[in-house]
Amino acid sequence: DDSEFESDIDRITIGIKGLDEMILGGVPQRSLMVVIGSAGTGKTTFGLQFLHHGLKQGEKAVFITLEQTREAILATAEERGWPFREYESEGYLAVVALDPVEMANSLSSLRGDISRLITEFEADRLVLDSVSLLEMMYDHPAKRRSEVFDFTRSLKEAGVTTMLTSEASEDNPYASRHGIVEYLTDAVFVLQYVRPSNFRETRLAVEIQKIRDANHSRETKPYEITADGISVYRQANIF
Amino acid sequence: DDSEFESDIDRITIGIKGLDEMILGGVPQRSLMVVIGSAGTGKTTFGLQFLHHGLKQGEKAVFITLEQTREAILATAEERGWPFREYESEGYLAVVALDPVEMANSLSSLRGDISRLITEFEADRLVLDSVSLLEMMYDHPAKRRSEVFDFTRSLKEAGVTTMLTSEASEDNPYASRHGIVEYLTDAVFVLQYVRPSNFRETRLAVEIQKIRDANHSRETKPYEITADGISVYRQANIF
Amino acid sequence: DDSEFESDIDRITIGIKGLDEMILGGVPQRSLMVVIGSAGTGKTTFGLQFLHHGLKQGEKAVFITLEQTREAILATAEERGWPFREYESEGYLAVVALDPVEMANSLSSLRGDISRLITEFEADRLVLDSVSLLEMMYDHPAKRRSEVFDFTRSLKEAGVTTMLTSEASEDNPYASRHGIVEYLTDAVFVLQYVRPSNFRETRLAVEIQKIRDANHSRETKPYEITADGISVYRQANIF
């Protein structure tokens, strides 16, 4: 039956062809999501595409980068044909580069600043790239976890649909580097490299591990990153 | 023979189709149980369904969440067609959101508060979602263990049938994240992802690892999470 | 030849069908033994059955639990048809529930108390369930080891036949959680789950890893826990 489509919760689409079809019930608005993957799996692209999809529909968006410069993010988006500079000058987009070391040191005050930014800006979509770089700046695990917990909570309260990016654990592609965000978020997307045993060609594969309150495919599907962004091949298989 | 059904101990059912049939002897009332699983395996759904099953029978229930807001929990339940808001307004249900950081800092006083809440509320069923988030807030393992030990003991003394949820260890799906609750509880349910080697479709599987004083199946069975909650397929096999 | 049966050392039986036949030479009296297994493998049942076997023969017994209440232990025994309450009221049995946190903090004075209890009570059999919970309460490994060492030594000096239960290491079913008791004890019984690769039914298997000064089978044999306790199937095989 189709009961999952009759829900009261407003649903949004991510903006990634193939993947949105795998999210059968749609992601609830104002969800806190995370995309987990190791270096080069396309996390930043995923985040940019997610924002572009909203911007195209007239939404407002904020991209916070802890890893790259504002300039690099804008250039990457434009490479893909997404007019982020235009969106910025028209007041629809804010790209903010934060220093992770400073951010970690003043997170409690920054939490307020970010919430205010989101509220005043009336942002619909937010990306933080990456939460791992923030997590890494804490030496004590309990301190790290409580800070991340408070931070994710303040993001949820700010009422914006948020996509965090996170590095994967070195041993387990289905776990985040510090093993906490996947439990604090409403949805988890896992990007991974699949390396065949004959050492030929590495493939990229995506799995939806969790979407609270939504039905979704549990298949692992191949995807590619091209000049146009990420495309997931629902009809294809990894092997 | 049927000697295990002639026991003096009162037994309850969980409320999950298929799974209750696997618990041959029934779970003793006032047991402390834990459901272990990684992100998205359905632990929160399991807990909500466990409460709903009691509420339907006129029992009283408490849901303590350390991960989500009250609002999110109520919405999730209603999505599944379980009238949690009604139960609350009729005085049968209390949904409490606690801050894990604060909880860890004042656990000894909170223990008393929670016990009192349970007693005054005359709760029959309690869910704590998740004990891992509480455990994570301690830096020193011995401190963590002694706090968790005292906390579980006070829950048992409060005389309520309790279901804890716990994240799984990253290396071993049959162990909890911090490796202690499975030893302090009377029953252990293990939820896990089974990923086939051909990277096609991930399956969900449940095993009853332990129920003190009860006979139970030792089979691993597939289950699904749908708009109606969790269903375990006793007739099917994973592979 | 049969020279191992002509030994001067007095030997006892455990009281578990099938397993006692695997202990060819018998366990020397006043031995310190450990049963290692993960949650639900039957360690507590093993300990209760070991005491019941002695009590039936008119021996005196002490059960120290760090995990459960006195009441829970008595109820579990009675569920299995072992009249532990009777034994207690007749002065043959003492069931003691200790708080592991307090126990760890005052172990040196408790050592004396326990020795005195054993001597005054004239206990023949003692179970401590579980030594892991005691070990866990120490933060520093060297401190933990020296305390456990002194504690096991004082048990041996008290002249009682003792069965410790211990959680298994998460990575290695043949090692105890903290990797020390198996070296300090005279006999080691390993209980483990064997999970077939097709994810069907989990089996329980027992191996005698060591009995100082005794011949024993080195086979791994299936066992079951039923309403009557543990039975080992000597004629059957795991696969």
Place this chain on the structure above:
Amino acid sequence: DDSEFESDIDRITIGIKGLDEMILGGVPQRSLMVVIGSAGTGKTTFGLQFLHHGLKQGEKAVFITLEQTREAILATAEERGWPFREYESEGYLAVVALDPVEMANSLSSLRGDISRLITEFEADRLVLDSVSLLEMMYDHPAKRRSEVFDFTRSLKEAGVTTMLTSEASEDNPYASRHGIVEYLTDAVFVLQYVRPSNFRETRLAVEIQKIRDANHSRETKPYEITADGISVYRQANIF
């Protein structure tokens, strides 16, 4: 379609036959790259060849070694027929040997010095061999990460195309030793040993794991180090 070739970003070549063909879109100028590999996989050779390729085209280059002496680096280059002493005397090349212990202790001031060196020297290409030796000199992970983060950022700001070399993690050839540089860099090249199960001959294999804003092959290809440097065999396979 060929849209990835019409980008506005200036692209450079590395100077390694076979590998440059695998970088379909070219590496953006002023990128920060890293080559990851265990001892002897050819990281230093890779860095020298990268500089030589620029020097041949009239570019200016800086080689910073934390592992070897200036003399050793110059000798190695000359062994391969690359006239590094000539380049130095003509003012096109600077080879600098830094002490990693001192470097770690005064990194914040050194950052300024290195930036000034690059700017005054008008360096087009820079190699730092190896970033792992720098990372190793810090005891606290968070301190290490923040220092490395600030250092890589200052390199990017200096506007030079940079190749870092990094030791591989002992457990995972696709991760750097300390697991951070692969996230801070724009491109990641992985060099690894492939050892056949029959213990015959060890092979060398390269994979491009990531190039931000560029299309690239995802194949793993064999390479050799000869007296002339590194050659990647695009037509061959590892097995």
Place this chain on the structure above:
Amino acid sequence: DDSEFESDIDRITIGIKGLDEMILGGVPQRSLMVVIGSAGTGKTTFGLQFLHHGLKQGEKAVFITLEQTREAILATAEERGWPFREYESEGYLAVVALDPVEMANSLSSLRGDISRLITEFEADRLVLDSVSLLEMMYDHPAKRRSEVFDFTRSLKEAGVTTMLTSEASEDNPYASRHGIVEYLTDAVFVLQYVRPSNFRETRLAVEIQKIRDANHSRETKPYEITADGISVYRQANIF
């Protein structure tokens, strides 16, 4: 050729049938040896048999136990038909039980005491059972290593042929628990359990990993522990 048999160094035999034949060149007198194995593999038996072999030939021997009581050691030996009490009363043998905690705390003074004991007693063979229990009592690895180093050196200087017993590493049967004694000793014997994949019967296997200045078999051979001690089956194979 037979040149290894013409050596100037005096050689001794261990006293274990089958194993002595595997030591083709004989163990040099005054060697420091270690037998590595997990609980129950027969390390204590190995040590007792080694002493008994010397005692039978009129040598003098010292057995230092950190794990058991004097009484337990004497009883175990007598169980095997080795008249250790007689040897003691005749002044050929000293069995000493030391407390590992105290030993660790006063090792530098004890070193002198032990050396003096050995010299005054004119001991030919010494067993220390087990060095792991001593190692465990130190919290800081460097302290542990330097103490063990100094201790082994003083044993060598005392001019006695010594057999240490050591627990195996949990992950690697060929490494000692703390991974140092195998490097400080002249000979390494590895005892291990071999468990077949069908979970039938566990076997015991011995390998000579190293004997400085001696030729030896590199085969892994099955052995058994019986009422008469350890016998190695040179003609048999594990599988």
Place this chain on the structure above:
Amino acid sequence: DDSEFESDIDRITIGIKGLDEMILGGVPQRSLMVVIGSAGTGKTTFGLQFLHHGLKQGEKAVFITLEQTREAILATAEERGWPFREYESEGYLAVVALDPVEMANSLSSLRGDISRLITEFEADRLVLDSVSLLEMMYDHPAKRRSEVFDFTRSLKEAGVTTMLTSEASEDNPYASRHGIVEYLTDAVFVLQYVRPSNFRETRLAVEIQKIRDANHSRETKPYEITADGISVYRQANIF
């Protein structure tokens, strides 16, 4: 082509039959080399043979042992028919036994002493057996690494061809115990045990992992240790 043989750098041979043929280009003089292997793989023999090869040709040599006594080293050499005592009395050889604990404590002054010894003695070849024992004496990884770094640098500056021995990592035979020397040295030889899955006979295998500025075989070849030292079988295979 043969261009690698026309190099300007002076090359030396190790003195191990079979292995020198695998080093196609020869090891550059004044190189810093390391031989990595677990206990008993022949590291000390490798070092002695390397010195003997130089001594036979009239070179001068220093052997520094941190593990054994001077006497033990001289005896081992003479066992193999290498007249080390003669070389010593003729002033061609110095065998020095250092205490690793003291060495670690006064390494900065010792560095000067060793350099002076090498220079005054005009040593051509040096062996340090083993660098792991030195590394182990430091508790803090960063301290350890900086000390080892400075020490290897001072050895290189002393202008002697040096062979360090190092214990292997317990998990990875291709990595040194502390994972640093293989990056600081010009050449890496890996000695390892290869154990067949049928538990029959353990074999010894050698691989040249790296020689800076030299061509070399990448094959893994069997070797044996006999009364005459190490012989590598270039024509044979492990399996």
